[in-house]
Amino acid sequence: MTRPPTAAQRRLIETADPVTGRLHGTEHQLTALVRRGLAFRHPRPPHDHFLTPAGHRIREAVPGAPAEPAPDTPDTGVFAARVGGEEKPPGPGPARRREVHGAWQGLLELRRMTNPDGAADRPCGWERAHLVRAAALALEAAGHRPAGGDADGYRVRATPQPEAVAVHAPDAETLTACAATLERAGWQVGEYTEPRTRARYLLASPRRV
Numbered sequence: 001m002t003r004p005p006t007a008a009q010r011r012l013i014e015t016a017d018p019v020t021g022r023l024h025g026t027e028h029q030l031t032a033l034v035r036r037g038l039a040f041r042h043p044r045p046p047h048d049h050f051l052t053p054a055g056h057r058i059r060e061a062v063p064g065a066p067a068e069p070a071p072d073t074p075d076t077g078v079f080a081a082r083v084g085g086e087e088k089p090p091g092p093g094p095a096r097r098r099e100v101h102g103a104w105q106g107l108l109e110l111r112r113m114t115n116p117d118g119a120a121d122r123p124c125g126w127e128r129a130h131l132v133r134a135a136a137l138a139l140e141a142a143g144h145r146p147a148g149g150d151a152d153g154y155r156v157r158a159t160p161q162p163e164a165v166a167v168h169a170p171d172a173e174t175l176t177a178c179a180a181t182l183e184r185a186g187w188q189v190g191e192y193t194e195p196r197t198r199a200r201y202l203l204a205s206p207r208r209v
Helices: 007-014 027-035 053-061 094-114 125-129 131-141 172-184
Strands: 039-041 049-051 155-158 165-168 187-193 200-206
Touching (some): 007 027, 007 053, 027 039, 049 053, 053 125, 094 131, 131 155, 131 165, 131 200, 165 172, 172 200
Antiparallel strands (some): 155 165, 165 200, 187 200
């Protein structure tokens, strides 16, 4: 039976980057996580260490680690893509755009590192485990406006369907643009009608091949 990580290793895992899983620690600490299969050393310089899927699972079980954000989740100081409709959204501006761009580039690198064939054109395991956050990041990084305050825009929501999120938009043009962005980001997208309200929405799932 595999021994659980030590308290020191858990602290290292808990403070990993929430999107890329990049770790910071001494060479001895990082090597110990690699031996346990909880981290891997990137083959390219500067040879940073990142959490494996097993490491991400442990991180999400650590008390205090950020979970899937709800629309009314307050700002905790940890980056989270705008899902639309947040009660206290982060302020817009150059700093937010840089933050979103950095998170998207980090996610593309995570795809290259963790997809079996190194492909960056389709979602990776982390995205399949964080569907709402992943879809929202793709939309925000592409410049789409999320709903919030006096502005109406996209809203990304979880669904009962496995590996699928719903994306709502205020008009057909915005909905079509969101669909195109998600398809370019490696998602399979279909447009549907809500039976009760007759509103159109997208159902998006991460593409596997």
